[in-house]
Amino acid sequence: MSNVKVAILSNYATWALEGRPGYRPDVGRHPSPWVVNLAHALARLGTIEVHVVTQTDEIDHDMEAESQGVRLHFLRCPRRLRAATLFVFDCERLHRALRRIQPDLVHSHGTEDVYTIAALKSGYPMVMTMQGLQFKIARHVNTPLFSRMRLMQVWEQWCLRRVRHIIAKSGHVAESVAPLAPQAQIHRIPNAMNPAFFEDTVRATPSEPQRLLFGGIIAPVKGLQYLVTALDQLRMRRPGVKLVVVGVPGRGSEGYYKSIREQIRALRLEEVVEFRGFQRPENMALEIAQASIVVVPSLHEMFCNMVAEAMAIGRPVVASRVGSLPELVDDGQTGLLVPSANPESLAAAIERLLADEPLRTRMGLAAVEKARRLWDPQQVARQTEAVYRIVLGTNSDDAER
Numbered sequence: 001m002s003n004v005k006v007a008i009l010s011n012y013a014t015w016a017l018e019g020r021p022g023y024r025p026d027v028g029r030h031p032s033p034w035v036v037n038l039a040h041a042l043a044r045l046g047t048i049e050v051h052v053v054t055q056t057d058e059i060d061h062d063m064e065a066e067s068q069g070v071r072l073h074f075l076r077c078p079r080r081l082r083a084a085t086l087f088v089f090d091c092e093r094l095h096r097a098l099r100r101i102q103p104d105l106v107h108s109h110g111t112e113d114v115y116t117i118a119a120l121k122s123g124y125p126m127v128m129t130m131q132g133l134q135f136k137i138a139r140h141v142n143t144p145l146f147s148r149m150r151l152m153q154v155w156e157q158w159c160l161r162r163v164r165h166i167i168a169k170s171g172h173v174a175e176s177v178a179p180l181a182p183q184a185q186i187h188r189i190p191n192a193m194n195p196a197f198f199e200d201t202v203r204a205t206p207s208e209p210q211r212l213l214f215g216g217i218i219a220p221v222k223g224l225q226y227l228v229t230a231l232d233q234l235r236m237r238r239p240g241v242k243l244v245v246v247g248v249p250g251r252g253s254e255g256y257y258k259s260i261r262e263q264i265r266a267l268r269l270e271e272v273v274e275f276r277g278f279q280r281p282e283n284m285a286l287e288i289a290q291a292s293i294v295v296v297p298s299l300h301e302m303f304c305n306m307v308a309e310a311m312a313i314g315r316p317v318v319a320s321r322v323g324s325l326p327e328l329v330d331d332g333q334t335g336l337l338v339p340s341a342n343p344e345s346l347a348a349a350i351e352r353l354l355a356d357e358p359l360r361t362r363m364g365l366a367a368v369e370k371a372r373r374l375w376d377p378q379q380v381a382r383q384t385e386a387v388y389r390i391v392l393g394t395n396s397d398d399a400e401r
Helices: 033-045 088-101 115-122 148-160 171-180 224-237 254-266 281-290 305-313 343-354 357-374 377-392
Strands: 004-009 048-056 063-067 070-076 105-109 126-129 165-168 185-188 211-215 242-246 273-277 293-296 317-320 335-338
Touching: 004 033, 004 088, 004 115, 004 377, 033 048, 033 070, 033 377, 048 088, 070 088, 088 115, 105 115, 105 377, 115 126, 115 148, 126 377, 148 171, 165 171, 165 377, 171 185, 185 377, 211 224, 211 281, 211 305, 224 242, 224 254, 224 343, 242 281, 281 305, 293 305, 293 343, 305 317, 305 357, 317 343, 335 343, 343 357
Parallel strands: 004 048, 004 105, 048 070, 105 126, 126 165, 165 185, 211 242, 211 293, 242 273, 293 317, 317 335
Antiparallel strands: 063 070
C-alpha cells in the first residue's frame, strides 16, 4: 500500500504547539495517547501519509505542526454550546479541513465527540475506532436527563447504524457494538502503546515494595473512591503502604475529584496518598516502574491503556473484573481480578501481592511477554493498514476479526 493519504479525526495531544503564541495548554483535556501512538506508528510504516485533524479550545487561531512524520491540523473551536447546535458548525469546520487535505480515507475515533459524525457526513471512505460506548458508561455514572452525555448516546446510536467498518479494541467492544451495527464489518485491533513502555532501561528501574499506582483521568467511571477505601483498610495491616495517583480530573469531573480529596482527608490518608498530576509517557513509564502494583478499580473499561502500559513494563495489575479487563489481565498469571466496587476484595488482592515478591516477579515476566506479543505499536499499525486496504477495496483479504 503506497501513496495513501489518511486523515485521522480525533482528540489529540497539543504538545507540539508548546511555545507558540496563542496556545494555552489545558491538562484537563484528554490527550488520547492511543491516537498519538497509532499516528506515529502508521507514519513509521513509510506507506501512509498521516494527517490528524483535531478541534481544541486551547488555541486562539488555527495552527499546524508536524510530529514524528505526522502532519497535525489544530482547529480552534469553542468549549461550550457545541452540542446545543447539534455540531453543525463543528462538522463544517472539520469538512473544510478535509477538503484542504483531500484524503483517500478518513479514520475517526470515538462517539463521545463530533469526529465520527463529521466523518460519516464527509462523503469520504471511512473507518471508525469505537471509543465511546456511552450507552454502557451511562449505566455506571449518574447522568442528568438533559445533558451532553445523553445527547451523545443518541448520536452514538446514529453513528452505529451507519458506519460500515468499525475497529474494536477488545472483544468486549466488538460484542457490545455488533448488535447495534449489524451492517458493519468489525475488525479486532487493540490500542497501540508508546514505545517508552517497552524500554528495557525503564523495566530495570527498581520498584518500591509498598508502592501502589493509580494512573489515568480521574473520573467516576475509574472507581478511585473504592481504592481509597481499600487503602484505608490496608494501612492497618501494612503501615508502609503508599498510593501514588498520576492524573488529573477530566473536564466535567472536577466535582468528583474534589470528593476524592475530601474522602482522603476524612480518612486521614493525606500522608499515604500522593497526587503527581499529569505526566507525559516517558515520566509515566518511570512512575509505573517504581510501583510494585498498578491498581485499576474501574467500573467499566473498553481497553485500558494503563493496564497495557503496566504489563509492558512488567508490573502486575490488580483490576476490576469488568468490560475488557479480563481480556487484558490473565487472573493469577499477569495480575489479579476482583469484583468491581468492592473495596474489601480490592484490599485483599493488593495485600496478597504485596506479601509475595516472587509472585509479583513471575506475574511481571508473564505480563511483559503478553504485552510485547499483542500491543507493540508497529504490529498494531500494520493491522490498521490492513483495514485501510479493505475499506479502500485494494485487498479482498479479511482483517483480524
